Amino acid sequence: MSNRYSKWLVVALLWMVACLNYMDRMAVFAIFPILQREMHLSNVSLAMLGSVFLWMYGLCSPLGGYLGDRFPRKPVILCSLLIFSAVTLANGTAQSQIQLLTLRVLLGISEALFLPAAVAHIASFHSNSTRSLANALVLTGLPAGAGLGGFYSGFMAEHFSWRIGFYLLGVFGFLLCLVLWILLPTGNAATTQIDTNTDDLSPKISVLGKMAGVLHNRASACLIFMAFALSLSSWPSGSWLPTYFYERFHMSLTRAGFILALITYIPAIAGGLFGGLLADRFAKKDANGRISVQIAALTFMAPTMLAVGFLSSVQVLSANLLLYSFARGSLEVNSMPIFSSRLPSDRWATAYGLYNLSGTIAGSIGILFVGYFKTAWGIGMSLSCMSLLLFAAIWVMRAARDTSSQVSLSAATDVAQ
Numbered sequence: 001m002s003n004r005y006s007k008w009l010v011v012a013l014l015w016m017v018a019c020l021n022y023m024d025r026m027a028v029f030a031i032f033p034i035l036q037r038e039m040h041l042s043n044v045s046l047a048m049l050g051s052v053f054l055w056m057y058g059l060c061s062p063l064g065g066y067l068g069d070r071f072p073r074k075p076v077i078l079c080s081l082l083i084f085s086a087v088t089l090a091n092g093t094a095q096s097q098i099q100l101l102t103l104r105v106l107l108g109i110s111e112a113l114f115l116p117a118a119v120a121h122i123a124s125f126h127s128n129s130t131r132s133l134a135n136a137l138v139l140t141g142l143p144a145g146a147g148l149g150g151f152y153s154g155f156m157a158e159h160f161s162w163r164i165g166f167y168l169l170g171v172f173g174f175l176l177c178l179v180l181w182i183l184l185p186t187g188n189a190a191t192t193q194i195d196t197n198t199d200d201l202s203p204k205i206s207v208l209g210k211m212a213g214v215l216h217n218r219a220s221a222c223l224i225f226m227a228f229a230l231s232l233s234s235w236p237s238g239s240w241l242p243t244y245f246y247e248r249f250h251m252s253l254t255r256a257g258f259i260l261a262l263i264t265y266i267p268a269i270a271g272g273l274f275g276g277l278l279a280d281r282f283a284k285k286d287a288n289g290r291i292s293v294q295i296a297a298l299t300f301m302a303p304t305m306l307a308v309g310f311l312s313s314v315q316v317l318s319a320n321l322l323l324y325s326f327a328r329g330s331l332e333v334n335s336m337p338i339f340s341s342r343l344p345s346d347r348w349a350t351a352y353g354l355y356n357l358s359g360t361i362a363g364s365i366g367i368l369f370v371g372y373f374k375t376a377w378g379i380g381m382s383l384s385c386m387s388l389l390l391f392a393a394i395w396v397m398r399a400a401r402d403t404s405s406q407v408s409l410s411a412a413t414d415v416a417q
Contacts, residue, residue, distance in 0.1 A: 006185045007125035011134050013184050014118045015141040016176060017081055020140045021111055022090040022145030024169055025053060027153035028104075029239050032255050033246060039097055047371025049077075050239045051364040052101055057110030061116060063355020064209060068117030069210065069346050074186045077121065079129045080113035081177045092163035115356060116259055119336040120349035124183070129280060132290060135153070136276025136333035138156055143329065147265030148236055151257035154242070157253055159415025210350040219342045220351055222400035227359035229389035233305045234328060235363025237264070241321075244379040249314050263318045264288035268329035271297075279337070284386070289340070290334040291401040295394060300324070303389035308396060309377075309384030332334025347368040358386030361387075 028035070032046050068076050096099045119135060123253045156165030201204045208409055214220050241264070245256040282289025304324040311317040339351040370382040 004237055010122055010185055011137050014122060015138050018138055018141030019145035020173055021114055022142045022177060023149035023358060024084060025107060025111060026146045027165065028237060030150040030153040031157045034157050034241050041097055043371045043374050045097055045378050047368050048050050049100060049104055050367040051109040053104040054360040054364035056105050058357040060109050060112035061356035062350060062353040064113040065349040066210060066347030067113065070122050072186060073117040073121040074184055076117040077115055078177060078180055080110055081173060083110035083283050085170050087148035088166055088173060094164035109227045115143035116349040116352040119352055120284045123336060123340045123348055124345060131337040132276040132279040132334055135336050136272040139333050140272045142270035143265035144339045147261030150242055151261050154254045154257040155299025158380045159354050176279050210347050211354060214343060214347055216353055217342050220339060220397050223338060224354050224358045226393045227355045228362040229393035231359035231363040232366045232389050233386035234364035236386060239367045240379050241371050263322045264325040265324040271326035271329025272333045274335045279334045288339050291397060292332050294334055295329040295397045298390060298394045298397060300327035302394060305390060306387035309381035401413050
């Protein structure tokens with residue numbers, strides 16, 4: 001198969017895995033009220049289901065990224081899919097909080113292997129002229145999966161059984177693993193063209209050495225801070241908004257999941273495609289064009305997240321969340337393309353692993369924060385507090401753009417073309 005077609009086949013196949021990945025991890029949040037009633041869980045106990053996943057996912061992400069740089073990425077992706085599908089299926093058998101927490105830990109470890117290797121695998125098939133669009137397309141699978149996961153889990157819980165819902169997700173993952181084993185093109189980071197710092201390339205560099213190399217790059221370090229600021233608001237929103245709509249506006253779990261899919265996840269998909277196309281166009285004229293798109297997105301996200309706790313109308317709140325989600329989608333799709341234009345290819349997955357680590361640690365803090373202050377402040381006002389770091393991220397990314405004149409030779413060449 002020619003590279004022209006195989007590079008888009010990679011995107012299509014990994015989109016399906018990305019979608020399932022987020023369906024598996026987000027399905028539990030839509031059934032919080034049922035789990036609370038059935039297993040007698042407190043608000044903090046519910047929050048821990050999100051936080052322990054994120055702790056393990058974040059801590060293991062750099063290791064997952066290192067494995068994606070050290071070994072062929074296809075086996076890493078397949079192993080992740082196989083294991084997290086088995087863990088998801090096992091969720092249907094859980095009978096206690098301890099069992100749920102243990103399975104969330106295992107889910108975090110197994111899913112940490114996937115995304116760094118996946119986005120690096122895609123970047124290795126695409127040039128600088130199409131990386132943002134390719135990344136945007138595959139990352140639309142994340143909000144799609146989050147939205148589908150919430151709706152699907154709520155629907156199954158109300159009409160059939162939440163346990164059957166997890167069984168079916170696990171079985172689908174096994175079938176998808178077989179499809180990828182047959183169809184996914186194989187790539188190897190060691191044979192990929194190096195974008196910059198070619199003298200640093202060595203498959204024997206330790207995980208700590210690769211991490212240090214990533215953090216030494218100013219643009220990469222700023223992106224990792226931005227991931228922290230972004231996830232401090234996005235993960236608590238995805239975790240607690242179904243409950244907020246259920247309690248504040250007296251919606252059913254199915255309706256809350258459906259509405260949130262319309263106003264948060266679908267706009268994020270549209271924003272991702274828009275941001276990817278726009279950034280690829282800007283990057284041809286300006287090496288920092290992708291960073292400029294991210295700054296513009298943050299400028300919309302910060303005030304809209306701040307407003308969440310002050311809006312009492314479901315219609316106005318929905319419009320506000322729609323704008324936030326569209327901007328968020330256009331922001332995240334450009335992170336991996338920026339890494340791939342500033343770092344050698346044997347550090348791409350490691351960089352995204354650190355990006356994930358920063359974001360998931362922030363997300364776990366945010367989820368626990370909302371759970372702890374839910375009674376005193378309410379979910380809405382607790383989420384508004386998360387906007388503070390988004391305002392800080394605007395300044396950080398402006399500093400990254402203004403001081404990142406030392407771009408890679410390959411990026412400069414692509415811009416000139």
